[in-house]
Amino acid sequence: MRTLILLRHGESGWNSQNRFTGWIDVDLTPRGERQARHSGRLLREAGLLPDLVHTSVLTRAIRTATLTLEAAGRPRIPVTRNxxxxxxxxxxxxxxxxxxVLREFGEERFRRWRRSYDAAPPPAAPDTARGLACDPRHAGLPHESMPRTESLADVTARLLPYWHDAVVPGLRAGRTTLVVAHSNSLRALVAHLDRLSPEELPALDIPTAMPLRYDLDEHLVPLVRGGRYLDPEAAAAAAAEVAAEGSRSSRPTR
Ligand SMILES: O=C(O)[C@@H](CO)OP(=O)(O)O
Known part of the structure; x- marks a missing residue:
């Protein structure tokens, strides 16, 4: 059996302000930092100690991984960012x-942009892509492929090569692997693992900083479809909050 743990970063400044974030590099709030440490304690209590970690190149995921690993008592294991x-x-x-955005464009477009498989929001201005291309974190991403918007299908297409080339070998070698990423990169990964159909996808919301455990068979098929949150009640409540974004106001950042 192989064990994979998926973890969305803790609350970011723009999560608390209820803003779309995407590739903007927003840091954790103090609440997000506490959530990350709590995730680490949950891992430790469950005896679920990662051997390998993968994160995005965005600060909120990198810092969540660091704080989680410290609290889990595994601060020095290898971390790969991509x-x-x-x-x-x-x-x-x-x-x-x-x-x-919900008020301006209406419920249907808002939902499609957030949760459909194939709809991409309107593209960002071209100069934003030029700025990203100069950032060394995106070395290996050709300038002409720098995104200005993405659907979940686009995220899936750029995520799966990394899954197969970088994450799967560690899992096959029996390493317990932690992936610290984001609402939609994790939705794409869960959809791949659980073979979710485009019709099932809109109902999938990933809460911040709630470790989700997947035990996988030798073909990397989950033993339990949907995996198991280490704290299922808190995860369900937090996922319902994510689903309701758009109709909630911002949260004070403390
Ligand atoms: O704004 C974003 O980048 C993401 C995560 O906060 O939003 P959503 O969960 O609505 O896809």
């Missing part, structure tokens, strides 16, 4: 308040 685990590029919606 842009392919980044959040979905949310195009021109990045930085905008979810409530305002």
């Amino acid at each position: 842009w392919r685990l980044n959040e979905r590029h949310y195009g021109a919606l990045q930085g905008r308040e979810k409530n305002a």
